[in-house]
Amino acid sequence: MIIQNGILFLFTPVYTRILSDEQYGMFSVYQSWQQVVSIISVVAMDRCITVGFMKYENDRRGFLSSVQALMTLTVLVCAILVCLLPGPITDLIGLPLPIVLAMLVVSLMNNTLANWTWLQRYEYRYRRLAFVTVGFTAAIQIVSTAAIMLLPTDGGTVLIMSSTVVRVSLYGIIYIIVFAVGKRLFNREYWRFSLSYSLAVVPHALSQIILNSSARILIDKLCGRAEAAYYGVTYSAAMVLNIVMTSVSSAIQPWFFERIRAHDYHSIRRKTNAFLIMASGFAVGVSLFAPEILAILAPSSYHSALGTFPPTAAGVFFNCMYLCFANFESYYEKPFYFSIATATGAIVNVVVNLICIPLFGFVSAGYTTMLCYMLFAFMHYRFMRRVCRQELNDVRVFDVRFILILSVSTVLATIGVSIMYGWHPAIRYIILIAAAITAIAYRRTLVRRLRDLF
Structure with a gap:
């Protein structure tokens, strides 16, 4: 994938x-x-x-x-x-x-x-x-x-x-x-199950697409087709990270379901932490090189959308977080919870974009998307907790304190990176070198985290 x-x-x-x-x-x-x-x-x-x-x-x-x-x-x-x-x-x-x-x-x-x-x-x-x-x-x-x-x-x-x-x-x-x-x-049973499950999850699936795509459609209507192209390329570039992380999540989902069946919550917690660390590192890393990535992908006319890159990358981190929580909703066949959380995020996204795009331009769509993904992840966390209370005697699966600290750090780091785009590129390269040196110093910890994930 x-x-x-x-x-x-x-x-x-x-x-x-x-x-x-x-x-x-x-x-x-x-x-x-x-x-x-x-x-x-x-x-x-x-x-x-x-x-x-x-x-x-x-x-x-x-x-x-x-x-x-x-x-x-x-x-x-x-x-x-x-x-x-x-x-x-x-x-x-x-x-x-x-x-x-x-x-x-x-x-x-x-x-x-x-x-x-x-x-x-x-x-x-x-x-x-x-x-x-x-x-x-x-x-x-x-x-x-x-x-x-x-x-x-x-x-x-x-x-x-x-x-x-x-x-x-x-x-x-x-x-x-x-x-x-x-x-x-x-097959009567297969068709009945497929329709009952899928009809319940249609609002979730459709809202998820609206959350991903409504900004481009609204920019096309409110700003013009060229602006939709500018935003679309930048958004797609940032969402390559989402493709990578979603592919990783899809690869480990069968394992995740097996661990839920075995009530092995320690392994789930450890792998989730590793997965989110990986997502955070990628979000900050690709944000550092957003100007260079966009220069490769498109001519200079597209660079006006550069500011949408960091918040969109941060939004991917929160989307990865939702994937972890949603595994419990999927396993226990609670698609209605999906629909409530995602529909809320999509409605908020459309309303806020209708307000912000005319006032602040199409670049604001990146920030509204990030905020809606944060809301999206929070609501799925609440529904995951409800599933745990109903099915698992209120077991505490995830390390909430760690996730909160990592979330705040990711948002501050990605948004902070965007301030540097007007500075000399050497500054960003120095930061990358410093990060590489730090990674080497803590290589054993990083290797252990990657082993936890894969």
């Missing part, structure tokens, strides 16, 4: 230089709406897969096949609705009907691959997983880039449609394999 998203990240500077600011802005808005459509069209059924694999561990392939059939049905229903009511939908999204239909197809294909990758993780088939995801991702980016070069007149549309065609061609192979191996289209 990390390598896969790394390939996507490496192609960003290509797209920002061969597309105009407005064309890349269109692609950035498409990406934001794609995430929303992906949740609605499959009713967030990707969120029930990991729990379903635990619940039906003796028939994981049959469960996966049955869920994929149900996802196909819901996407077809959405496509029919779009064709019957094209005007209101295209006016809302701000993109033409063919691209909206492409979103639906891509949603089905993306969720097909995502669900299949969870099966590979649970069966520890990491070589196959890496080969498929990395190979497919590289092929999509290479073909899409070639298409833009050959048909440059409407680069944004060409990028979207060419990547859709290649994605369907490649992910379609996985789609067929899932049905061929699982051999189940309809």
Whole structure:
């Protein structure tokens, strides 16, 4: 997953230089709406897969096949609705009907691959997983880039449609394999569980996407498509850290569930501390090099969004914190808690952005996002405590004092780094050298923490 998203990240500077600011802005808005459509069209059924694999561990392939059939049905229903009511939908999204239909197809294909990758993780088939995801991702980016070069007149549309065609061609192979191996289209119990769990988590999944994407959509409406491109590139650069940490979290989630089942809370506490230390170090580290990262990713016109980088990186830290707490909600099948916490964060994010973007410009969106992730993590902590009281005799799983100190330190460090962007780069490099010397001095402790994590 990390390598896969790394390939996507490496192609960003290509797209920002061969597309105009407005064309890349269109692609950035498409990406934001794609995430929303992906949740609605499959009713967030990707969120029930990991729990379903635990619940039906003796028939994981049959469960996966049955869920994929149900996802196909819901996407077809959405496509029919779009064709019957094209005007209101295209006016809302701000993109033409063919691209909206492409979103639906891509949603089905993306969720097909995502669900299949969870099966590979649970069966520890990491070589196959890496080969498929990395190979497919590289092929999509290479073909899409070639298409833009050959048909440059409407680069944004060409990028979207060419990547859709290649994605369907490649992910379609996985789609067929899932049905061929699982051999189940309809199973009453699987469909009932998938729908009941997923419908409860739809507000959470949709709110999570809104939390990630609403700023770009609002900036597009309030400031312009070029500004949406500037913010989108900077936000995406900072969120590469989120991709890395989410991939690590996904890799250790099966272990996490096993430790909950075994009531091994000491191991959970130790691994969580190591995970959050890693997230904090990455957040501060990438913030130090934000000017250089942005210079590689995009031309100078995009640098006006540099100030959004540090708070977004700090927000990733709090998102990592939520992932740790949410494992308990997932394991004990409490999706309603997800929805309350995430919906609250998303509503606050939209309202605050509607107020702050017109007053302070699009850079303020980075800070509102960070504050909402903090609220998001806090609410999930409260619900995790409720689950522990209901299911585990009020056991204290996490080291709250350590987490609080690390949280304050991370916010102060990342925001403090942003003050240095106007200074000479040598100052930031000196800080990095000092951090490296400190790491060497405490290398045994760091190695022990990394061993705790992996």
